[in-house]
Amino acid sequence: MTRLLELKGVNSFYGNIQALYDVNLHIDQGEIITLIGANGAGKSTTLMTVCGVVQATSGRVVYNGDDITRESPNRIVAQGICQVPEGRLIFPELTVQENLDMGAFMRSDKGAIKRDIEYCYDLFPILAERRRQEGGTLSGGEQQMLAIARAIMAKPRLLLLDEPSMGLAPLVVRQIFEIVKKVNEEHNTTIFLVEQNANLALKIGHRGYVMENGRVVLTDSCEKLLADESVKRAYLGL
Amino acid sequence: MDYFLELFLGGLTRGSIYALIALGYTMVYGIIELINFAHGEIYMIGAFTGLIVAGLLTMYGFPGVSILAIAVVCAVIWAAAYGYTIEKVAYKPLRGAQRLSPLISAIGMSIFLQNYVMLAQTSDFLPFPELIPHFGFMESMGSIMSSSELVIVLATISVCVALTLFIKFTKLGKAMRATAQNRKMAMLVGINVDMVISATFVIGSSLAAVGGVLIASHIGQINYYIGFIAGIKAFTAAVLGGIGSIPGAMLGALVLGLTEAFATGYVSSDYEDVFAFMLLVLILIFRPSGIMGKEKAQKV
Known part of the structure; x- marks a missing residue:
């Protein structure tokens, strides 16, 4: 397996507050990785880094063998990393339509863009119905679908998802997670999923990381994390 | 009726100039939520560039209309360079700072540019040549509208149409709208936000320069201070229309121009500003987000 992304000893600040302390993690090509943790644990900052x-103050972010720690966001997106914030x-x-x-x-491959838009409309038929509508008028679930579809339009190698379940009805959440899995399987898109809904996230992920107060405190396969006593107590409410 | 028409067309001309300047205010505000107080000075620098270029070309005996065209092009390029540089020097370093800091920096930049032009040129009024030709077919209409007014109105309409199409359909135009709506997400889809901000300043400055040369030619004199009052009026127009909104700035400028013209014509020219700013106060009381502005929830 090729190593797609690696964070080595990353420290990051959110404003004046240090949000990440010596974070080490890696993702291999084709994996679904989940990062779980409480509010304010540093999950979103990890993705923004x-x-x-957000620029890491020390440590290194290595993508596909290249150091991208100091790259600007648009150059990073150009290399195939896309985030659903x-x-x-x-x-x-x-x-x-314009959001997509x-x-x-x-991208500049007009023909392929057209095909991909149709592909997104197949994945989320509700978006096809609303294609002329302004994004702000959609419901929360529809907006989440649009956000994911917009990310698919970038044809990312690595898709970062930040709390896609937030504020959504359970049925919609299940639908969205199924599509995430589908994208991973059909396009071999590597997925880095950040979630507070640990139960769901650990069920679709391959490996998981647990974050507390800006530090990675635990990492293992998702099955083992689901069975772990401390994870159960803290994140699964069991 | 003729008198009404004369006032109406005069108001249209004023409104056109306000629109050309107001667009720069509103576009910059839309993207980085900054009132660029130095924007009026860009307009003034555009006018001065036009004057210098026109002087040189007249000396070398260029024909009339080509002088206007070349002067406008030179003014646009030079003003755009100023706009670009001002953003890099005075605003970009303050991007992460509190909102008040770039505002103060803008005021400082405005004062600096006024004084710089005053020292480099002169504090006296300079005569500006009539670059806009007299058209034969306008003779019969002479009592209600002059050739230069016609040119100003038509130029503004074409600029507004071009800008609207640009914003709606081009890739950079879409990137500008996306950046205005959500800068963080714009970064995440790969938009080079710094480039978009620079482009906004360049476009806004170019429009102001067009206005600067046209109005200077129409009025016939300029000095280093013309940017201040024109800037305040255009800013008023932008707020009137709903700051951040491009069609709003166009409409606000039109409303302001007509209000001033009618106030001057039917009341007294002393009351021109009174009516202009009274209109602003009324709009701010009854529709604080401006005519076309959207009510926006305060971000927390």
């Missing part, structure tokens, strides 16, 4: 929106961040005054176009911002 990978994308270059927390809160979805739909462009509210762009139509559904923005996902393909770095």
